[in-house]
Amino acid sequence: MSSVLFAFVILAGLGIVLGIGLAIADKKLKIEKDEKLIKLENMMPGANCGGCGFAGCQAYAEAVFKGNAKPGLCAPGGKTLAAGMSEVMGLQQQENGEEKAVEYKAYVFCNESCGAKKKDFDYKGLCDCNAASMLFKGDNSCKDGCLGFGSCIKACQFGAVSKNDDGIIEVDRNKCTGCGQCTKVCPNGVIKLIPSTQKFAVKCNSHDKGIDVRKNCSKGCIGCKICETKFPEYGFKVDNFLSVAPSETNLSDKNAEEIFLEACPRKIIVRI
Amino acid sequence: MSYIAILITYVFITNFILVKFMGLCPFIGVSKNSESAIGMGLAVTFVAGTASVVCWCVYYGLLVPLKLEYLKTIAFILVIAALVQLVEMVIRKISPALYKALGIYLPLITTNCAVLGIAIINVENQYNLLESFTAGVSAGLGFTMAIILMSNIRERLELKPVRKYFQGVPIAFISAGIMALSFMAFDNSLLTNLNLA
Numbered sequence A: 001m002s003s004v005l006f007a008f009v010i011l012a013g014l015g016i017v018l019g020i021g022l023a024i025a026d027k028k029l030k031i032e033k034d035e036k037l038i039k040l041e042n043m044m045p046g047a048n049c050g051g052c053g054f055a056g057c058q059a060y061a062e063a064v065f066k067g068n069a070k071p072g073l074c075a076p077g078g079k080t081l082a083a084g085m086s087e088v089m090g091l092q093q094q095e096n097g098e099e100k101a102v103e104y105k106a107y108v109f110c111n112e113s114c115g116a117k118k119k120d121f122d123y124k125g126l127c128d129c130n131a132a133s134m135l136f137k138g139d140n141s142c143k144d145g146c147l148g149f150g151s152c153i154k155a156c157q158f159g160a161v162s163k164n165d166d167g168i169i170e171v172d173r174n175k176c177t178g179c180g181q182c183t184k185v186c187p188n189g190v191i192k193l194i195p196s197t198q199k200f201a202v203k204c205n206s207h208d209k210g211i212d213v214r215k216n217c218s219k220g221c222i223g224c225k226i227c228e229t230k231f232p233e234y235g236f237k238v239d240n241f242l243s244v245a246p247s248e249t250n251l252s253d254k255n256a257e258e259i260f261l262e263a264c265p266r267k268i269i270v271r272i
Numbered sequence B: 001m002s003y004i005a006i007l008i009t010y011v012f013i014t015n016f017i018l019v020k021f022m023g024l025c026p027f028i029g030v031s032k033n034s035e036s037a038i039g040m041g042l043a044v045t046f047v048a049g050t051a052s053v054v055c056w057c058v059y060y061g062l063l064v065p066l067k068l069e070y071l072k073t074i075a076f077i078l079v080i081a082a083l084v085q086l087v088e089m090v091i092r093k094i095s096p097a098l099y100k101a102l103g104i105y106l107p108l109i110t111t112n113c114a115v116l117g118i119a120i121i122n123v124e125n126q127y128n129l130l131e132s133f134t135a136g137v138s139a140g141l142g143f144t145m146a147i148i149l150m151s152n153i154r155e156r157l158e159l160k161p162v163r164k165y166f167q168g169v170p171i172a173f174i175s176a177g178i179m180a181l182s183f184m185a186f187d188n189s190l191l192t193n194l195n196l197a
Helices: A002-028 A035-043 A057-066 A078-089 A129-134 A151-155 A181-185 A210-216 A226-230 A254-263 B003-013 B024-029 B034-063 B069-094 B096-102 B113-124 B129-158 B169-183 B189-193
Strands: A104-108 A161-163 A169-171 A191-195 A200-202 A237-239 A242-244 A269-271
Touching: A002 B069, A035 A057, A035 A078, A057 A078, A104 A169, A129 A151, A151 A161, A151 A181, A181 A191, A200 A242, A226 A237, A226 A254, A254 A269, B003 B129, B003 B189, B024 B129, B024 B169, B034 B069, B034 B113, B034 B129, B069 B096, B069 B113, B113 B129, B129 B169
Parallel strands: none
Antiparallel strands: A104 A191, A161 A169, A200 A269, A237 A242
């Protein structure tokens, strides 16, 4: 009996000594953290997407705290976060802050289903766009289009990118925060960031000449310039055999828009 | 046993993960990418080294004189848990950069069985203080090697078409099993051949 008690006392003693030691160490080794920094850190969305250019939410909060970065670089946080950060740091919201904080959303500029794409060869390598792109810029005949291995789906931390039933990559605009990770991972630059207010898009990324586009794809932009010359009021510009939609159009007449959308011979100008 | 023999023993012959099957939890949990695997490996090496020394001191300084050797398991758990907490606080204070690299892994190994295992093996083999320290660091290095190999395998597996029911942890365990098989090539004859036994 006494040996049991002895063991108990020794272990309890050991535990108490260690506990007290830790408590003292905690007091002595405490780090003073500024209240502002804690506030900033709590404010961050915590996505750690890296869209701001820093290693993560905490790194960005620290940079803002030290004055090395401006509020408003965080795409997921948007304007509310920028305003909140400015308030904590006592900065004046800049006059042109509005202009800077335009919301961007990712958009996929390829409208051909992955299954329907014309192939140059049969690719049986790693299931990854960048790996596939290393070999003759991918197996598709169209070298500017979506490779379809879904690297952007994996890159998105918000689950906004997916492949729909037709085999076309889509971005869920409600989930997209505009952090731009998918645009960085895509070897062909098929996903681009566009202002969330943009009304139209030309769903093609190919700068090939019309005859080559026709050969390789049933849907791509052939650079026929109908949208540019027939409807100058919409502001479309054809550059290097690819039509680019303007970020803003002031026309809102639905009928005119219908006629305009019909006018594209390839039907790839779409409403967003 | 020479120190080189101890090193080779704990890195290759009785590798903690692949031969003794200890510390599988962080081995599977933190081996998804090689960056965090290196961090975890270094943290385990560090803690295993210090824990070996401290547990040796507790065993021969406290438990043996009091004839309480049978309490070593629970006493070591207590000591290691407190030690890891203390180390975490010290690193946080002294070197924020090191804390950022290792900090998040330290609480994970508070009660890691690999760390406890090496402390108990040390006293069972009746190593002296320096031998214990060598064994601790070597066990940590063995762990680091295994987890880095594993993370590289898993990074490649991510890109391979694995069947749905095998994706993630199941295929990781299968790979670990095959790795363990290959480590059976190392046995005590390695020491004899190197004239270290």
